[in-house]
Amino acid sequence: MQREAPTxxxxxxxxEVSENTVSRVIRNKGPIAEETxxxxxxxxxxxxxxxxxxxxxxxxxxxxIIGVLLPSLSNIVFPEVLRGIHAALADTPYEAMIGVTDYxxxxxxxxxxxxxxxxxxxxxxxxxxxxxxxxxxxxxSGIRVAELMDIDDRPIDIAVGLSHRGAGRASARxxxxxxxxRIGYVGHDWAADRRARFRYEGLREGLQEAGLALAGEFRxxxxxxxxxxxEALAQLLRDGGDxxxxxxxxxxxAVGGFMHCLGAGIAIPERLALFGFNGLDIGQALPxxxxxxxxxxxxxGRTAAETLLAARERPPEPQIIDTGFEIVExxxx
Amino acid sequence: MQREAPTxxxxxxxxEVSENTVSRVIRNKGPIAEETxxxxxxxxxxxxxxxxxxxxxxxxxxxxIIGVLLPSLSNIVFPEVLRGIHAALADTPYEAMIGVTDYxxxxxxxxxxxxxxxxxxxxxxxxxxxxxxxxxxxxxSGIRVAELMDIDDRPIDIAVGLSHRGAGRASARxxxxxxxxRIGYVGHDWAADRRARFRYEGLREGLQEAGLALAGEFRxxxxxxxxxxxEALAQLLRDGGDxxxxxxxxxxxAVGGFMHCLGAGIAIPERLALFGFNGLDIGQALPxxxxxxxxxxxxxGRTAAETLLAARERPPEPQIIDTGFEIVExxxx
DNA sequence: CAAATAAATCTCAGCGCTAACACTTTTACA
DNA sequence: TGTAAAAGTGTTAGCGCTGAGATTTATTTG
Numbered sequence: 001m002q003r004e005a006p007t008x009x010x011x012x013x014x015x016e017v018s019e020n021t022v023s024r025v026i027r028n029k030g031p032i033a034e035e036t037x038x039x040x041x042x043x044x045x046x047x048x049x050x051x052x053x054x055x056x057x058x059x060x061x062x063x064x065i066i067g068v069l070l071p072s073l074s075n076i077v078f079p080e081v082l083r084g085i086h087a088a089l090a091d092t093p094y095e096a097m098i099g100v101t102d103y104x105x106x107x108x109x110x111x112x113x114x115x116x117x118x119x120x121x122x123x124x125x126x127x128x129x130x131x132x133x134x135x136x137x138x139x140x141s142g143i144r145v146a147e148l149m150d151i152d153d154r155p156i157d158i159a160v161g162l163s164h165r166g167a168g169r170a171s172a173r174x175x176x177x178x179x180x181x182r183i184g185y186v187g188h189d190w191a192a193d194r195r196a197r198f199r200y201e202g203l204r205e206g207l208q209e210a211g212l213a214l215a216g217e218f219r220x221x222x223x224x225x226x227x228x229x230x231e232a233l234a235q236l237l238r239d240g241g242d243x244x245x246x247x248x249x250x251x252x253x254a255v256g257g258f259m260h261c262l263g264a265g266i267a268i269p270e271r272l273a274l275f276g277f278n279g280l281d282i283g284q285a286l287p288x289x290x291x292x293x294x295x296x297x298x299x300x301g302r303t304a305a306e307t308l309l310a311a312r313e314r315p316p317e318p319q320i321i322d323t324g325f326e327i328v329e330x331x332x333x
Numbered sequence: 334m335q336r337e338a339p340t341x342x343x344x345x346x347x348x349e350v351s352e353n354t355v356s357r358v359i360r361n362k363g364p365i366a367e368e369t370x371x372x373x374x375x376x377x378x379x380x381x382x383x384x385x386x387x388x389x390x391x392x393x394x395x396x397x398i399i400g401v402l403l404p405s406l407s408n409i410v411f412p413e414v415l416r417g418i419h420a421a422l423a424d425t426p427y428e429a430m431i432g433v434t435d436y437x438x439x440x441x442x443x444x445x446x447x448x449x450x451x452x453x454x455x456x457x458x459x460x461x462x463x464x465x466x467x468x469x470x471x472x473x474s475g476i477r478v479a480e481l482m483d484i485d486d487r488p489i490d491i492a493v494g495l496s497h498r499g500a501g502r503a504s505a506r507x508x509x510x511x512x513x514x515r516i517g518y519v520g521h522d523w524a525a526d527r528r529a530r531f532r533y534e535g536l537r538e539g540l541q542e543a544g545l546a547l548a549g550e551f552r553x554x555x556x557x558x559x560x561x562x563x564e565a566l567a568q569l570l571r572d573g574g575d576x577x578x579x580x581x582x583x584x585x586x587a588v589g590g591f592m593h594c595l596g597a598g599i600a601i602p603e604r605l606a607l608f609g610f611n612g613l614d615i616g617q618a619l620p621x622x623x624x625x626x627x628x629x630x631x632x633x634g635r636t637a638a639e640t641l642l643a644a645r646e647r648p649p650e651p652q653i654i655d656t657g658f659e660i661v662e663x664x665x666x
Numbered sequence: 667c668a669a670a671t672a673a674a675t676c677t678c679a680g681c682g683c684t685a686a687c688a689c690t691t692t693t694a695c696a
Numbered sequence: 697t698g699t700a701a702a703a704g705t706g707t708t709a710g711c712g713c714t715g716a717g718a719t720t721t722a723t724t725t726g
């Protein structure tokens with residue numbers, strides 16, 4: 001059917017230069033006479049030549065792949081990080097190769113081995129939790145490694161994200177400053193989501209600093225979702241005493257809580273204030289925009305990819321890049 | 334620092350067999366004595382050997398990569414498709430390599446060339462719209478190609494998705510059967526999103542069959558989002574005459590419409606019925622679950638990947654796999 | 667104008683693996 | 697017991713590209 005794909009050799013023959021010269025034109029490396037370059041490019045275009053990346057990787061023992069390990073794609077947060085990564089790679093020859101770990105460290109380890117087999121230029125992963133084997137692989141590979149989302153620990157190479165503990169404290173301060181005194185918490189299962197736990201701990205610290213204590217809490221057993229937020233808030237209000245504000249583990253849960261209040265006729269924020277985390281669009285489209293904390297996911301992804309590509313070598317000391325967070329005032333707290 | 338990564342040769346030496354034998358153990362191909370296999374596996378594990386995929390691809394001129402081209406990651410629909418693809422690849426040695434086209438066919442073409450340079454085992458892309466060059470590349474590559482989401486046209490190899498025209502008709506029938514007579518439409522810019530246009534056309538056809546006509550429409554100039562749905566419905570109601578039901582181009586828009594109604598005190602569905610498309614979680618978490626059509630995105634991704642991996646060769650005739658759709662009754666229409 | 671330098675190009679040996687086939691040993695079966 | 701087939705393993709030749717260094721040509725400089 002289709003005749004053999006053209007190779008460097010074909011281009012070289014057509015342009016009447018050596019293969020190596022063609023290779024140099026393609027990679028824009030080394031001195032090339034303008035006239036030669038033109039001839040080579042013409043040959044490439046007339047043949048429709050596309051370089052074989054596998055051969056290139058093998059010969060140079062490095063590839064144009066950035067390995068990306070994400071815990072999930074169901075949570076919109078990670079696609080947004082991925083979007084940031086893609087934005088940074090858009091005008092480069094690099095490609096992202098993605099693995100989804102389902103919050104499972106062993107799965108992460110397996111995928112990591114699989115990614116490293118491509119000799120990627122860098123690895124982007126999430127959080128600081130890795131198996132010993134994963135950590136060893138990352139250390140030994142010598143390639144650049146970014147650990148995203150969190151900055152409350154010491155990274156292997158670089159960490160890009162925000163202080164979740166700090167974000168938790170900030171929510172406490174915000175609510176305390178607004179005069180809320182009986183503050184509850186609604187969360188999801190944080191066995192997998194360590195960052196949610198950090199925010200919770202930050203929240204408690206923040207409350208304590210304000211001379212307050214958590215007035216009630218309910219943790220849904222399972223992942224976060226709008227539905228579970230709705231049920232969890234209902235549950236908290238059923239069990240608990242009188243509460244004038246609720247901090248949710250994230251916006252998905254908070255939106256669910258909002259829905260519960262709408263259904264149950266609870267005035268927001270007069271009878272109950274709601275506070276989320278992430279700053280998702282959906283929260284801002286509610287009849288009253290959700291009070292929350294914006295976590296800059298896109299920026300995290302983009303910054304990580306840009307930083308990794310900026311230097312091939314790891315810095316002598318692990319580096320932490322704080323992409324920060326902002327309180328979104330909203331109208332629910 | 335880290336000593337050289339072990340290669341096949343190292344494993345072979347340690348296990349006292351030829352490289353080829355090791356290769357056959359790894360790929361599980363050809364007859365191997367049980368005792369030899371054990372020795373080889375031991376050697377592999379003791380060295381921590383990880384095969385170099387670039388070398389493998391080069392030698393076999395085929396790779397374990399599935400190239401995936403998605404128009405966007407902002408719209409939750411595509412991460413869900415991707416999740417389906419990953420689910421299908423999870424227990425295989427294949428990896429997904431992703432490109433994001435931003436609904437730009439030229440960008441798609443560029444990314445496609447870039448993906449083909451890895452000699453992927455298959456390509457997954459979206460819709461039937463491609464540049465001529467893209468189409469040529471896909472045809473000539475000879476590898477398996479899946480075109481996702483839509484099935485209202487003739488695919489290159491296989492199409493997996495649903496009939497958007499059919500979904501549009503179904504919404505019309507549903508609303509007509511419920512006694513709604515003055516039905517409006519709220520959509521987004523469909524220059525990029527051809528499927529939204531198909532649904533719109535299906536809707537008009539469906540209405541006509543029921544002896545009705547569109548009672549008003551408003552198309553927001555820009556992408557779909559909760560915010561734009563909210564504004565667009567407000568606009569439609571301001572402009573339009575009396576309308577008793579609105580079909581939105583998708584659930585994001587519809588949720589926005591719901592929010593507008595909440596704010597404006599419009600009773601749903603008594604004064605105004607709302608109907609979406611996609612069946613997103615958020616729609617079901619509203620105080621009244623959204624009436625909509627479920628589009629089975631996860632299934633589309635999974636089915637596509639499974640089908641592609643099931644056979645290395647294209648079938649003689651292009652194949653269409655209808656993953657169908659279901660009306661989600663909800664409580665808004 | 668020769669020597670020194672820079673610019674442009676070429677030659678050649680792999681990178682680590684797999685495909686194809688050759689070879690040896692074992693097993694099956696008449 | 698002989699022979700054919702199957703099982704198990706080895707040998708060899710690349711896959712298409714890049715890196716290092718050699719070689720040629722053009723340019724500068726004393």
